Amino acid sequence: MLSREDNDVLCRVGPGTPGGTLMRRFWHPVCTSAQLPHPDCAPLRVRLLGEDYVAFRDTAGQVGFLEELCMHRGASLALGRVEEGGIRCLYHGWKFSASGAVLETPNHADPKYAARMKAPAFPVREEGGIVWAYVGPIELLPAFSRYAFMDAEPAHRVVLRINVSCNYLQLVEGGEDSSHVGVLHTNMARPGWKDNDFTPNPDVVNPAALASKDLEPALKIEETAFGFQYVALRKTHKPGVRNARVVPFIVPYGRIIPAPAFLFTVLEVPQDDTHTSTYIVVHGETPITEEKIIELLGLNDPRYYNRKDCTFTASWADTFGQNRELMKENWTGLRGVEVEDATIGLSQGPLYDRSREHLVPADQAVVRVRRVLMESVKRAMEDKQPAALGLDLRGVSACDAQLEDGANWQDLLPSHRQTVEAQESADARR
Ligand code: FES
Numbered sequence: 001m002l003s004r005e006d007n008d009v010l011c012r013v014g015p016g017t018p019g020g021t022l023m024r025r026f027w028h029p030v031c032t033s034a035q036l037p038h039p040d041c042a043p044l045r046v047r048l049l050g051e052d053y054v055a056f057r058d059t060a061g062q063v064g065f066l067e068e069l070c071m072h073r074g075a076s077l078a079l080g081r082v083e084e085g086g087i088r089c090l091y092h093g094w095k096f097s098a099s100g101a102v103l104e105t106p107n108h109a110d111p112k113y114a115a116r117m118k119a120p121a122f123p124v125r126e127e128g129g130i131v132w133a134y135v136g137p138i139e140l141l142p143a144f145s146r147y148a149f150m151d152a153e154p155a156h157r158v159v160l161r162i163n164v165s166c167n168y169l170q171l172v173e174g175g176e177d178s179s180h181v182g183v184l185h186t187n188m189a190r191p192g193w194k195d196n197d198f199t200p201n202p203d204v205v206n207p208a209a210l211a212s213k214d215l216e217p218a219l220k221i222e223e224t225a226f227g228f229q230y231v232a233l234r235k236t237h238k239p240g241v242r243n244a245r246v247v248p249f250i251v252p253y254g255r256i257i258p259a260p261a262f263l264f265t266v267l268e269v270p271q272d273d274t275h276t277s278t279y280i281v282v283h284g285e286t287p288i289t290e291e292k293i294i295e296l297l298g299l300n301d302p303r304y305y306n307r308k309d310c311t312f313t314a315s316w317a318d319t320f321g322q323n324r325e326l327m328k329e330n331w332t333g334l335r336g337v338e339v340e341d342a343t344i345g346l347s348q349g350p351l352y353d354r355s356r357e358h359l360v361p362a363d364q365a366v367v368r369v370r371r372v373l374m375e376s377v378k379r380a381m382e383d384k385q386p387a388a389l390g391l392d393l394r395g396v397s398a399c400d401a402q403l404e405d406g407a408n409w410q411d412l413l414p415s416h417r418q419t420v421e422a423q424e425s426a427d428a429r430r
């Protein structure tokens, strides 16, 4: 349970809020590279942390990220012309480069005037099929954090964005909640559940395919430099062996979920207090297609997902497309992992009041998310370094493995320790 005040601290991300102060210390995904498909393509409106921006790709292929409203008199640049090395406002023709240089001001043609001005442009990077921007105080600009998926071959990687109309923390908490996997995702986690029979799901791409039908995993948590890692230990049919699923939480909203042959890196980026852009990046050692992932997630139906604007479209208007007849065989009457997760997030309302909940030991990792975020908010408010900021995250991973009694679960992912040690030696040098 959280007090309403603390709930607001963690959930609200607008300018000037404590949570927004934390968020503004980090680089954020702002769109997929595919949403700006070619030079001089249509610009994109982007909402991030309660503020509006425009992203565009100039003639040379460089991405620019500016405040949405033109610095002259506030027309939206998302309606502008993208041409000849910049974005041009429709209203009076002022033109801006990707770095924010004012290139032309046709209704005030004095070149010295344009040279004196600078449009509000923000640092941008394009990595791993995602456009990232930094909108925080420029004097605190952190090193760019690399993830393992950025080194994957493009054919071995799929990047998806799904806009969901609820607060980011609901979606984050769903991701750090191992005990829901065997229940909400029953169809994929425990095939044969209807007949109390268990045969592991053979789909090596499915992150909800569990190796055990144990519904009451024991959780163990360890703090790390990037946030924390936790393990969910489930009984198996072999004596002395448990199934161990290790998942990291990366401040402020990241996680990695293991599937047998792929990793799912998931980033829940707040658009504002009641809207989130979920970025899911799947990568592994073998080729994978977007069609396969879209189907697995249940998004291969326009009633659930608009592939053009990346919006999750299911709603209460048709009870999220839930099929009660199907529920005789199918646990949720819904379809696919993401449809189930996003539907549950939406069902909690736009911004859930956690002063009303009743937690149990299986919710320990969810509680830890809040604690780590609260500490990070405090550090950011004191101008100190929050967890994960500026770290190289390529060693952060996840796994689903068998663990013999007496073995150390932390040894399953030694790179997490190394990330901790790298941070400690960096701290010592400071
Ligand atoms: S408002 Fe953009 S040029 Fe005037």
Ligand SMILES: [Fe+2]
Pocket: 174, 180, 181, 184, 185, 337, 341
């Ligand atoms: Fe889930």
